[in-house]
Amino acid sequence: VEGPFGSETVMVHGGVVPDPETGAILTPVMQSTTFVQPSVDGYLSKGFSYSRTKNPTVESLAEKVAALEGGEGALMFSTGMAATCSLFTATLKSGDHCVITECSYGGTNRAARVLYKEKYNIDFTFCDFTDLDVIEKAIQPNTKLIFSESPANPVLTLTDVEAVSKLAKKHNRLPPCDSTFATPVIMNPLQLGADFVCVSS
Numbered sequence: 746v747e748g749p750f751g752s753e754t755v756m757v758h759g760g761v762v763p764d765p766e767t768g769a770i771l772t773p774v775m776q777s778t779t780f781v782q783p784s785v786d787g788y789l790s791k792g793f794s795y796s797r798t799k800n801p802t803v804e805s806l807a808e809k810v811a812a813l814e815g816g817e818g819a820l821m822f823s824t825g826m827a828a829t830c831s832l833f834t835a836t837l838k839s840g841d842h843c844v845i846t847e848c849s850y851g852g853t854n855r856a857a858r859v860l861y862k863e864k865y866n867i868d869f870t871f872c873d874f875t876d877l878d879v880i881e882k883a884i885q886p887n888t889k890l891i892f893s894e895s896p897a898n899p900v901l902t903l904t905d906v907e908a909v910s911k912l913a914k915k916h917n918r919l920p921p922c923d924s925t926f927a928t929p930v931i932m933n934p935l936q937l938g939a940d941f942v943c944v945s946s
Contacts, residue, residue, distance in 0.1 A: 874902070
């Protein structure tokens with residue numbers, strides 16, 4: 746059957762490939778922490794060595810999430826904060842700056858203010874993401890990210906993710922978006938111009 750498929754079909758069938766060993770139609774849950782590595786070439790051909798880095802079950806979930814988000818790929822983490830902190834760590838370094846919504850998840854807010862600002866010398870400007878002029882005025886020469894969250898936790902403030910993404914790209918900045926409350930069923934930030942999306946479930 747040729748696509749594109751609706752979101753309901755992707756939720757059920759995205760990332761699902763019958764298991765070649767058993768013929769199982771749904772992805773089996775792989776609980777193994779390690780995998781046989783007969784040789785370097787044998788390992789490279791299968792790509793699995795230790796579940797912390799790659800696991801067939803998690804890989805299937807990542808393919809499904811990427812399909813739902815309309816993305817090129819997805820990474821799975823044990824918590825939403827692990828995903829957010831990995832995004833910050835991968836894109837920011839000491840001396841960098843991030844413009845971030847003043848209405849953000851408490852864990853994100855604390856990580857930005859305490860961990861990244863105090864320990865790693867990364868600056869954050871928290872501002873009203875319902876006002877594009879305020880966001881634009883907060884951009885500094887060392888700004889790397891313009892981080893939105895919509896609907897924002899806990900008060901459900903809505904951000905125009907498309908407008909914020911356009912603003913970020915106008916200034917050559919990366920626009921990630923936390924869309925945990927929306928989920929890919931309601932909103933696809935990547936389709937609205939965001940470069941990264943974080944969703945905690």
